[in-house]
């Protein structure tokens with residue numbers, strides 16, 4: 001059941017080159033997107049009501065397997081997009097020109113250059129998305145529960161929170177099952193990635209890739225991509241805004257009559273909600289910098305050194321994210337409990353959550369950095385070494401500076417993820433150390449969609465700021481160079 | 484500057500021998516070329532010297548420094564070998580300017596600011612790029628990039644220079660100029676140099692010593708003219724240019740030399756041999772330009788004593804090469820190719836193989 005859903009989702013990455021417009025879904029963290037969708041497209045959602053009650057047309061059901069799959073695809077799209085854009089940005093333009101010179105059109109360029117060089121990134125992101133689907137907690141919790149649809153993750157969560165004794169055996173068993181499944185996926189990945197060097201171009205100083213001329217496909221594609229973004233992100237975002245500012249969202253009364261700032265003032269006044277915001281911000285800020293710093297080193301170590309464990313490192317780096325978050329949470333919960341020191345320090349504290357979240361999401365940083373590194377010509381390192389630089393100097397003066405765009409992407413991705421991730425910490429969060437995501441889950445469970453929507457909007461704002469700072473800077477620099 | 488000596492390098496990957504007892508010495512200040520077809524192990528050998536590749540066995544010495552000694556488990560890290568290396572892709576750091584690229588090895592050696600500036604200017608002047616110090620690599624042409632790579636390799640005044648097919652990305656005209664220019668530079672600096680190429684013209688034009696490699700082995704070593712004229716094996720003879728092969732039985736001639744009877748070829752071919760070739764069949768390599776061709780118009784010239792010297796031959800094909808003419812000839816039943824500086828007239832010609840032209844090879 002869950003697997004079919006996942007396959008459905010994996011079809012989607014093939015279309016991700018539609019355009020940078022796809023970055024838009026990134027603006028909305030998964031939980032926010034889910035709440036937004038639910039409030040508009042859900043069975044009692046605003047648009048569903050308009051559609052079926054007022055227009056008397058057959059309605060869809062978001063709280064069903066196909067409905068959840070569609071939303072799942074939308075939620076996981078940003079991961080795929082960021083992974084591939086990091087690869088494409090450092091692309092070798094002459095490769096694509098070579099195809100054009102051989103008489104190949106756009107289709108040929110995509111088929112013989114763009115997609116093959118994206119292969120490792122596509123593979124990685126497909127597997128990530130697959131794993132993501134296996135364990136995603138918010139979707140079934142928000143949408144599946146009311147319809148009685150349970151997935152492994154939400155089932156385990158339910159058992160855990162409903163059980164009197166912590167960690168009932170069934171949770172551990174389920175967790176191990178999930179682990180085995182995901183491990184299988186990883187084995188497949190390593191088999192497929194054996195010939196990585198084949199997809200690295202000879203990176204001489206080459207001009208960057210030209211944008212692909214779409215010709216007569218321009219308009220339909222632009223409309224398609226635009227429509228996709230509007231339906232999946234812009235409208236739910238508006239719904240989110242609407243929901244956070246009214247007392248009740250219903251088609252019976254026009255929204256402006258229910259206009260009300262109560263949800264927002266509650267965030268400001270309620271210490272729990274307020275704290276959730278500051279905690280999340282702190283974790284995202286510290287976590288993104290620290291993780292990218294560590295992962296970049298680990299990545300370089302894994303791919304460009306004689307380090308003894310370098311063959312196992314890539315697997316190690318991919319494992320945490322592929323490990324279902326909820327399993328991860330259980331693991332960390334017990335780890336902090338069993339290891340007395342420093343477990344006692346980390347248990348019930350923000351740093352413990354920081355650790356869990358960072359360890360779990362470091363894969364995302366790796367997935368952005370590793371393909372970018374694979375595209376760096378190994379002779380560049382050798383040239384630095386031949387000039388007399390040791391491994392660390394080479395990394396510091398050559399490898400990392402050349403990875404700068406990828407590092408920035410990774411940092412933004414980490415920040416965005418840390419702001420919105422929650423499943424590894426659902427068992428770790430205590431009063432005082434709650435995060436935006438866990439607070440949203442709890443508030444939703446209490447049946448208060450208004451504050452959840454407001455919190456979701458806060459996440460959206462944080463993400464928007466991160467993106468503006470991260471990518472806006474790049475654009476600014478490009479603009480200045482052209483001037 | 485110290486010499487470079489490579490002893491008995493071997494490397495087996497899986498079941499293939501990538502390096503098979505590679506053994507050579509690059510004398511102090513000389514220019515040695517590793518020449519061979521693609522995949523024969525040239526880059527592997529060069530990278531073993533540079534320190535990026537660890538062979539299974541053998542030693543590498545540079546002067547009295549031990550760079551590598553498999554038996555003693557000694558392998559000096561690449562960054563401490565202090566050699567100058569130019570890579571096939573040039574490997575210029577795209578995020579640094581030309582000046583910063585060239586200064587890079589000096590900065591690593593913590594040279595003073597003044598010294599770096601001075602040295603960078605000197606080296607860039609040497610490669611005639613002093614005015615492009617502030618450009619980024621992608622703003623330079625291929626030839627300029629190649630010279631920056633060379634400047635970077637030379638900036639810390641290494642005692643040996645290693646180059647891996649540095650001209651393979653240049654066009655023919657530029658390649659020829661770069662060749663002369665690099666040779667002059669090498670002579671001026673007197674730097675011990677190992678150069679890798681698959682282009683025999685480059686090797687012949689530039690080297691003091693050529694090492695021809697084939698399937699991980701050095702099959703012939705010597706000066707360019709020695710290797711060219713006395714290839715020793717069919718592979719080397721063919722790799723270094725066009726060649727005729729004549730196979731037959733040898734017999735001793737009156738004057739201490741030898742004569743070869745080639746089936747289908749009228750007359751015999753004289754040749755010299757250090758060791759008696761024995762009773763078995765012998766193959767001679769004869770370069771096309773070493774054949775002496777007497778054209779039809781030569782018949783009524785100075786040596787008008789009837790027939791001109793040599794065997795009569797028919798021209799079966801003529802190719803104009805610009806500076807020379809390439810002829811396919813039928814001499815008896817044997818086909819030969821010949822190169823002449825001027826065009827032969829219509830009609831039959833006469834071919835002579837002199838004693839100096841032929842050298843014995845083994846297959």
Ligand SMILES: Nc1ncnc2c1ncn2[C@@H]1O[C@H](COP(=O)(O)OP(=O)(O)O)[C@@H](O)[C@H]1O
Pocket residue numbers: 496501519520521522523524525526527528
């Ligand atoms: N990493 C490797 N793994 C296996 N075989 C290799 C590797 N690198 C090189 N080889 C093999 O070693 C041989 C020599 O390669 P190389 O030294 O690059 O040749 P070239 O003379 O063209 O520079 C080739 O046959 C190649 O297939």
Ligand SMILES: [Mg+2]
Pocket residue numbers: 525526527
């Ligand atoms: Mg090579």
